[in-house]
Amino acid sequence: MDITTCQNWDEELAALERQGLKRCLRDVTGAQGRKIILDGKEVLNFCSNNYLGLADDPRLRRAAVECIEQEGIGSGASRLVCGNMTALRELEETIARFKGAESCLTFSTGYMANVGIISSVFGRDDIIFSDRLNHASIIDGIILSQARFKRYPHNDMEALEKMLRAATGFRRRGIITDSVFSMDGDIASLDKIVELARQYDCLVMIDEAHALGVMGKNGKGLAEHLGVEDKIDIQMGTLSKAAGSFGAYCCGSKALIDFLINKARSFIYTTAMPPAVAAAAQRAVEIIRDEPTLRQKLWMNTEYFKKGVDQMGFNTLKSQTPIIPIVVGESSVAVEFSRRLLEEGIFVSAIRPPTVPAGTARLRLTVMATHTREDLEYTLEKLRVIGKDLNFV
Ligand SMILES: *Cc1c(COP(=O)(O)O)cnc(C)c1O
Numbered sequence: 001m002d003i004t005t006c007q008n009w010d011e012e013l014a015a016l017e018r019q020g021l022k023r024c025l026r027d028v029t030g031a032q033g034r035k036i037i038l039d040g041k042e043v044l045n046f047c048s049n050n051y052l053g054l055a056d057d058p059r060l061r062r063a064a065v066e067c068i069e070q071e072g073i074g075s076g077a078s079r080l081v082c083g084n085m086t087a088l089r090e091l092e093e094t095i096a097r098f099k100g101a102e103s104c105l106t107f108s109t110g111y112m113a114n115v116g117i118i119s120s121v122f123g124r125d126d127i128i129f130s131d132r133l134n135h136a137s138i139i140d141g142i143i144l145s146q147a148r149f150k151r152y153p154h155n156d157m158e159a160l161e162k163m164l165r166a167a168t169g170f171r172r173r174g175i176i177t178d179s180v181f182s183m184d185g186d187i188a189s190l191d192k193i194v195e196l197a198r199q200y201d202c203l204v205m206i207d208e209a210h211a212l213g214v215m216g217k218n219g220k221g222l223a224e225h226l227g228v229e230d231k232i233d234i235q236m237g238t239l240s241k242a243a244g245s246f247g248a249y250c251c252g253s254k255a256l257i258d259f260l261i262n263k264a265r266s267f268i269y270t271t272a273m274p275p276a277v278a279a280a281a282q283r284a285v286e287i288i289r290d291e292p293t294l295r296q297k298l299w300m301n302t303e304y305f306k307k308g309v310d311q312m313g314f315n316t317l318k319s320q321t322p323i324i325p326i327v328v329g330e331s332s333v334a335v336e337f338s339r340r341l342l343e344e345g346i347f348v349s350a351i352r353p354p355t356v357p358a359g360t361a362r363l364r365l366t367v368m369a370t371h372t373r374e375d376l377e378y379t380l381e382k383l384r385v386i387g388k389d390l391n392f393v
Pocket residue numbers: 109110111112114135137178182207209210238239240247248
């Protein structure tokens with residue numbers, strides 16, 4: 001085969017560059033906090049999912065270090081082979097108790113959880129209804145499952161019902177949705193979804209990645225916030241965002257969890273999470289459970305900041321969470337906006353297609369509990385000045 005056509009990486013990269021879609025990595029030194037050292041320069045961090053500031057919390061560090069001293073680094077093998085270490089079992093028990101679930105299984109990442117859960121629960125004879133804005137890992141799980149894949153327009157419950165009514169003759173039917181949408185910051189209509197699921201005999205699976213520690217009176221997620229916890233069959237979430245650590249969980253019935261242990265390939269055919277990571281995540285779940293003040297601070301900051309952004313007239317879609325998008329349209333404009341903010345010492349990523357639909361490139365700002373009032377005021381002022389220069393406000 002001709003080496004130039006089979007290895008034309010440069011051409012494809014150049015095409016991305018022309019469309020303003022080329023991505024590159026930037027160096028962060030030191031810890032993930034409200035400020036980070038980016039390419040050697042200290043900047044305010046407005047793009048992390050570390051909502052509660054737990055990623056560099058001394059209590060998580062200590063939990064990890066103590067566990068390393070006891071249990072070492074690696075877990076040796078898949079959990080089914082010889083890697084089911086104490087720290088992992090304890091993490092699962094803590095999560096299950098916190099969430100009020102019968103049982104819990106952890107996965108190494110949220111991506112792996114979604115791929116493993118969806119591709120084992122659903123198969124060729126099944127049908128899945130999925131919100132158009134669901135996370136890429138959900139979509140990959142659906143594709144891998146080989147189930148019929150029906151995407152409904154974002155949060156459009158009438159369209160979903162129409163699809164449900166038309167879908168007959170399948171073995172298993174499922175509705176899958178992000179609970180907080182990661183790029184829009186709005187929330188799923190879970191109350192309506194569980195109602196439809198009951199009416200049309202569907203399983204409901206939610207992805208609480210951006211909701212654990214953020215939503216609900218006790219930080220258990222959107223299902224708690226909307227009072228539908230006992231009506232969700234599969235509650236997946238991650239430990240990598242508000243919990244400031246790494247990994248993911250699935251809560252559900254004991255039978256479901258036993259099924260996943262036997263069938264989910266991203267659980268079976270991978271080395272277990274390092275025990276120290278589990279120990280840190282467990283500490284994070286305990287902090288989320290025991291310290292509502294962190295969450296209250298996050299929401300105070302969110303309300304203050306969101307109000308400021310909205311007053312300037314930016315398009316923040318229907319954001320109702322600490323994820324605040326500013327939609328600018330063209331990718332090149334989003335990149336320019338982000339670059340100008342960085343010049344002022346504020347780090348905000350430009351989010352472009354294919355992560356978001358074409359023509360809706362945006363800045364995605366995330367508020368943290370640990371941002372100070374000065375951080376928020378300074379950033380609002382720079383958004384106003386640069387937004388004006390770029391003709392948005
Ligand atoms: C981040 C995210 C994931 C993936 O979780 P990781 O632990 O980072 O792999 C899955 N679903 C949603 C909605 C997410 O935002």
